[in-house]
Amino acid sequence: MKKGIIVYQSKYGATKKYAEWLHDLTHFDCIETSKANVNDIAAYETVLLCGGLYATGIAGISFLKKNFDRLKNKKLAVLCVGASPYDADALSFIKSRNLCKELGYIPLFYGRGAWNESNMKFLDRTLCKMLQKSIAKKDPATYEPWMEALMHARGGRIATGQIRAI
Secondary structure (H helix, E strand, C coil): CEEEEEEEECCCCHHHHHHHHHHHHHCCEEEEHHHCCHHHHCCEEEEEEEEEEECCEECCHHHHHHCHHHHCCCEEEEEEEECCCCCHHHHHHHHHHHCCHHHCCCCEEEEECCEEHHHCCHHHHHHHHHHHHHHHCCCHHHCCHHHHHHHHHCCCEECCCCEEEC
16 A cells, blocks of 8 residues: 555645645645545545635545545545634534544644735635625734734735644
């Protein structure tokens, strides 16, 4: 049986960067979810799913859910990558939303991703601007960490950061 594989789904490149860093550290094989075949993945002892975080959903989690019966006896872990700073309460919610029921035992890690509005697709940029306008109507003293980060990121860039566990 092969040691491990990193299966990732990246929209703007931050998750791919984390997958590459993990590959360099672990020497696990690395493949995009769109190219992954569960029969090939089942030959590995450890499977790490890396996916971008979009509106509390983890990109690529459907691959794990769809193939869980084939992968449940593997060592599994999930790394989600988002633009917001680490927030334990928010990530507990993300875990309960994405790794519920039989997937609840799988450890979830968080990596701070990148933010670059100029690289965003029109729809993503428009949705972010709408959310920023909505948040701007609130008292800044009531902002949650992700709201504060979104407001500070307006029009700018945030570089890829570090991994944290929840």
